[in-house]
Amino acid sequence: MNRLLDSGRSYWMRTAPFPSFAPLAGDAEADAAVIGSGIVGLSTAWELARAGLRVVVLEADRLAGGVTGHTTGKLTALHTAAYDTLRSKHGEDAASRYAASQSTALRRVIDVAGELGVDCELEVRPALTYCEQPEGVDALRAEAEAARAAGLGASFVTASGLPFPIAGAVRVEDQAQFHPLKYLRGLVEDIVALGGRIHEGTRVTELVDGNPCRLTTASGATVSARHVVVATHHPVFDHALLATRLTQHRDLVIAGVIPADRDPEGLYITEEGGKRSVRTAPLSDGGRLLIVTGEMFTPGSGGDTEAGYDRLQSWAEQHFPGFTLSHRWAAQDNSATDKLPLIGRLPTDGDNVYVATGFAGWGMTGGVLAGMVITSLVNGEPEPWGGLYDPGRLGPALRSAPEFLKAQWDVGKRFVKDRLDTLGEGTHGPVSSLRPGEGTVVRAGGEPCAVHRDDQGELHAVSAVCTHLGCLVAFNNAERTWECPCHGSRFGIDGEILQGPALRPLERRDPGEL
Known part of the structure; x- marks a missing residue:
């Protein structure tokens, strides 16, 4: 198998360098402080700055260098097989609000990119959730019907642009893909133009809620802000114990060049074979970069991650003749146990601390959506989409009690096992x-x-x-x-x-x- 000497750094990070920003050097005040600079943090900071608030963004490392910098950059409201699950768990109204909100976020990216003149390689494409095995067809027919009932223009099809046969797929037109860091770089430039402050290398170590809230950084500098947004993927400040409602997963990503005439021209995903997600991106020479994701695993599971990369590369070479590996990296995400992201006021704190997490791998539309929802709450406006994503929701959480209990059982089992295990000669030898x-x-x-x-x-x-x-x-x-x-x-x-x-x-x- 081909080994890459510079593996781990995503294609997006190599091709869209950000300007550097100095760490916070002294105490500061702001109307809103945003902790984290992925798509959630920067989208929220931009929405708040456009609403006239004084904004400061605090990033522990480099801008967009975490989860967002390692995404695949899909912009779609078709989230694998979400709608049949949402309808059965939360009802048809919840599924409809989910479809409307995710579609609104997709349109928001298109509108903002046009307004700011950001060349982020945005391409309109259909999105398809497919299966190769006949046993998966019935589930996809049900998903197509549920997505259509929720308001998406979904259809069930048996053909696609993939260079191999499929048994069936859910297809939704007019979805999109983009270069996420080129888009966010445009937001960063506008945040600064609007008077916002951005500080890299500034890890927030303490949050005291109040009016104003007080943030303390690792260097001892402090920030006072009327509103605080915790946009750190997994909440680093979690007085409401949201971690108990989140499960973690990690996906491997590979990318390589294919001829332009072999572009499948769509956003594809299947849950078969350890998950496979496929899209392409334009290259300057007219070719296409094929991006393949899969081999999902739990962080810290101790498995052979290198073997997972090998399986993913073999799959790409088998299914896309001419594929030549050029990049590989990995992405991490978390999912809420009730299958709905957590966006809004952080429960148990005051009414001015906000959080966004649990996007289940669909953080591009979810992150943009979070910026819109949180800005509405900060401005005292009615919460969009009827509180569907409220982190303090009770009904959906109760309906997902079995998933919640399983997640906590898995964590507890691991914690106890760690302490009973003598480790002997070591987990992988002496x-x-x-x-x-x-x-x-x-x-x-x-x-x-x-x-x-x-x-x-x-x-x-x-x-x-x-x-x-x-x-x-x-x-x-x-x-x-x-x-x-x-x-x-x-x-x-x-x-x-x-x-x-x-x-x-x-x-x-x-x-x-x-």
Whole structure:
């Protein structure tokens, strides 16, 4: 299999560099502070700035370098097989509001890109949820009917632009795809033009709600703001315990060149075979970049991620003759147990702290939607779409009690197993047997220790206890990261935070004491 020396950095991040912004150097005041700079954070900051508020954006690392920087950039209201599930769980009205809101978010991107003159490679395409096996046809027929009843122009078809036969598909016209970072770069430029402040390298470590709210950063600088938006994918401030209603998953992504005349000209997804999502993007030489996603897994599961990449590449080469691998990366997302995103006021805090999370892999429309919903609430306007996404909702949460209990059982089971497991010779063998690029969790001095041997043979050791809620991390052999299976926090080999909800790095250990 082809190995990429620069794997991990997405195509979007390589082709749309952002301007740099200095860390927050002193105390600041704002009407609204937005924590996080993915599509949720920047869309919300832009909507608020356009509404006349003084906005400050606080990013722990680099702009759009987290989940949004690793997405596939689909803009569609057809979310795999969501509508039949929504109708059965929450009723036809909820499914209709979901379709209307997601479609509105799609149109919002098109309108904003046109208004700001942003060249974000936006292309209108049909979206299809398909199956290759005849056993999946009945479910897709039901999904087509449910999506059509919800207001989408959905139809069931048996043909597509894919270069292989399908058994059936749900098709919705006039959906879209874009370069997400080129779009967000346009928003950033307008936020600054509107007087907004943006600070990278500024990790918020404390939030005290009030009027105003007070944010404290890792450097000790503070921000006072009348409104605070927690836009960190998984909420890093979670007084309402939303984490108990979220499950984590990670997808592998590969991309490679195909001839333009082999472009399937659509947004495709199937749940078969470990999930496969397909789209293309334009290249400057007239060719097309095929982007394939799949091999979904739980962060920290300890599986062979490298083998997952190999399976994905084999699938692409088999199904798209002429595919040549050029990029690979991975994306992480979370899903609410009741299948509806959580967007709005953060329960248990005051009425001026907001959150958006749980997009189940559809964060492009979901993130834009979040900016619209939160801005309406900040302005004191009626909540759009009748509170469908309210994080404090009770009815849908009660109806999803089995999924909620299963999620908590999985977390609790992992937490207990970690503490009963003596680790013996280590999760992947003793430290002495580690080869370059490998990692293992062992017990050293009575404490679990995460150990990695780099390509030069040097050992790196950190505590294996996640600083969020104390589960043990596991090694991802393809991305060379430590990942928590409970709530999805990710750390570098020397313990630095790559992804929350953890707010503190893993403590370093002396490899010489192992």
